[in-house]
Amino acid sequence: MIGEDRQITEGFFPLHSALFTLHWLTAAMDTKILIAIHKPYWVPSDPVYFPLQVGAEGKASLGFAGDNTGDNISSKNPNYCELTGLYWAWKNLECDNIGLCHYRRYFGHRVRSNNLEDKKKAIFTQADYEKLLGQYDAILPVKRNYYIETVRSQYEHAHYKKDLDEVETIIAEKYPDYSQAFTTVMNRRKLHILNMFAMKKTLFDQYCSWLFDILFTLESRIDITSYSPYEARIYGFLSERLFNVWLEKQHLKEVEVPVIFLERVDWPKKIREFLARKFLGKKNQ
Secondary structure: OHHHHHHHHHHHHHHHHHHHHHHHHHHHOOEEEEEEEOOOOOOOOOOOEEEEEOOOOOOOOOOOEEOOOOOOOHHHHHHHOOHHHHHHHHHHOOOOEEEEEEOOEEEEOOOOOOOHHHHHHHEOOHHHHHHHHOOOOEEEEOOEEOOOOOHHHHHHHHOOHHHHHHHHHHHHHHOHHHHHHHHHHHOOOEEOOOOOEEEEHHHHHHHHHHHHHHHHHHHHHOOOOOOOOOHHHHHHHHHHHHHHHHHHHHOOOEEEEOEEEOOOOOHHHHHHHHHHHHHHOOOOO
16 A cells, blocks of 8 residues: 555656646646727727726726726827727736737738638637747737838828937937847838737837837927827837837847738828828828
């Protein structure tokens, strides 16, 4: 009996150890991909996704977590767009890996069909994210190529030049070691847009600390009361550029992946607006 007990006991500990290790590894890969959402819409059922109602302050609940709890800037959503969700996650969410997508666009496998169900099936799962995050520091959308514009000139034609200039001044004052990265990004013709990514939460926290310090400083220096509702989304627009500046300085191991747009994108209209901004000075309203 003693021998049998020893065999049982000796067999138990390796099994227990293996289960503990498996549990630890699972916990270590706690990945949350935020879905910024502001109206009723389909969301993937994969547990990696965390639907977050952005701009939730004063709005009816959609049945998801809202960005108006804990430390939050939910009321700033008309100006900060999905960044109110980003701020909420930075201050209130605990996980190991984190990412951001939007209710109408997700990272996924390349799909050439316009069928909605085919698009949904192509959306990344938890396994897809964790495989890539095991190999790379950051998952990013494929860069948009402006071809006939630099990043700086595109912003100046689409928005207000003075705001970008003030951001450059703030970086020179508060983060001078990022000034060269800012210049480099502004002189390029390609840019990661859409405010989509996935990375380790520790990197995300560093990015948010840097980003919101710059944006809150800018907010204290400029007056946007005369801006149209579109232009009032200034901090969301600027953050797309600043994300690239931050990335330029980090020298991370990055991977670019396709973006799945659940709704059809009117590319001819976007191209017409792009050309009208550049050659006719017509800004979006």
